[in-house]
Each structure stands twice: as structure tokens, then as C-alpha cells.
Amino acid sequence: MAAIGSSTTCGSAASDAALAAPGPLAGKRIGILVEFNYEDLELWYPKLRFIEDGADVFVIGKSTDLTFKGKHSYPCRADRNIDDVTAADMDALVIPGGFAPDYWRRDPRFCKLVADCVAADKPTASICHGPWLMVSADVLRGRRATCFCSINDDVRNAGATVVDEAVVVDGPVITSRTPQDLPQFCKAITAEILAR
Numbered sequence: 001m002a003a004i005g006s007s008t009t010c011g012s013a014a015s016d017a018a019l020a021a022p023g024p025l026a027g028k029r030i031g032i033l034v035e036f037n038y039e040d041l042e043l044w045y046p047k048l049r050f051i052e053d054g055a056d057v058f059v060i061g062k063s064t065d066l067t068f069k070g071k072h073s074y075p076c077r078a079d080r081n082i083d084d085v086t087a088a089d090m091d092a093l094v095i096p097g098g099f100a101p102d103y104w105r106r107d108p109r110f111c112k113l114v115a116d117c118v119a120a121d122k123p124t125a126s127i128c129h130g131p132w133l134m135v136s137a138d139v140l141r142g143r144r145a146t147c148f149c150s151i152n153d154d155v156r157n158a159g160a161t162v163v164d165e166a167v168v169v170d171g172p173v174i175t176s177r178t179p180q181d182l183p184q185f186c187k188a189i190t191a192e193i194l195a196r
Helices: 012-020 040-052 100-104 108-119 131-136 149-157 179-194
Strands: 029-033 056-061 067-069 075-077 092-095 124-127 167-170 173-176
Touching: 029 040, 040 056, 040 179, 056 075, 092 108, 092 131, 092 179, 100 131, 108 124, 108 131, 124 131, 124 179, 131 149, 131 173, 167 179, 173 179
Parallel strands: 029 056, 029 092, 092 124, 124 173
Antiparallel strands: 067 075, 167 173
16 A cells, blocks of 8 residues: 555645646745734635745744634644744735734734835735734825725725725735635735736
8 A cells, every 4th residue: 555645646746746846936935914813714815825826935923832713713823923023034924804903903013014014015915904904004094905894994094095996906005805805815915926
């Protein structure tokens, strides 16, 4: 009997070749934030999508010793501590929604990372309630943006022009509304990474 993962296992040779083939994001580094009560799909969909495209994806949290449960209880551990990460460590940053952005926006370390990424013209993407962190990092002023409808007023009061579109790209700032917009959101992030 062949060992699992050996070349005689049905489909494994093709799978191994596909994983070894460089994707369009090969050599790119993407950070994704995590905190308790993150929106599960808004972290895992981009994470897996960008890994499939060859990116080096790492998850950033307030601790690497905790297991963060999403709104739907899916667990995630941070690969890197926020204290050990700078904008120079990544080509793009992704901010999931859920209730997590309400924690990040209270922490100056996360606000600084977002502001530094935008200042460095690194694609900085937030979805759903993620723009709350962008509000507190003061990176939306004078930009077009979208978000989950319940925070439209917050985003508008932060100086952005709020529009109801699946994804909005304004310079390095990328915003999106809900998990249903994830395909357009991830395509926009990929396009902006490759354009730089």
C-alpha cells in the first residue's frame, strides 16, 4: 500500500506540482489581521486565496499565544505579534470585519500599522466593519470608500465619500461591503499588489 502523499496516491502528483508552481503573487508578502470575533470568511477566504496564488501570507495579532475564535467559532492563531511587524514587512495588509475592528481601533499599534501601510502606498484592504480601523487610523479622509451599511455614518464622518459598490479602490485604500463581495475584493487586492 502506498503512503499518503506518495506519487502513486491518486491525484497527489498533480496536486504537488500545482502547489510547487509559482502563482501570480509569488514572492509577495500579505499580512492579515486577527482578533476575537473576526468575520470568519473575511479572514480565511483571502488567506487561502492568496496562498493559492503563491503569496507568503501571515496572520498578525496582539499575541501569538492565543487562539482567536471568529464570530462563527472558527479558530485562528497569529503567526506574528503586532509588536514585531511593520509596513516594510509586507506588500499588502488585509483587515477583516466582524466585531474585531472595534478592538483593533482602540489599539494604537494597529492604527499605526494601517496608517504606515497607506503612507507607504501598500494596498491596505478592509471589508465589512474593517473600515472602522481605517477611521481610527485617519486614512479615509478625502477618499471614496464602501463598507457594511451600519457604519456608513462613521466612514462619512471620517471624511470619506461613501458609495454602495462591491469594492472601491482609492489609491492604496481598498474597501468592500460584505462576504458576498469577497471575490471582487480579492481580485482588487491582487491587481493593486501587481500594479506596484
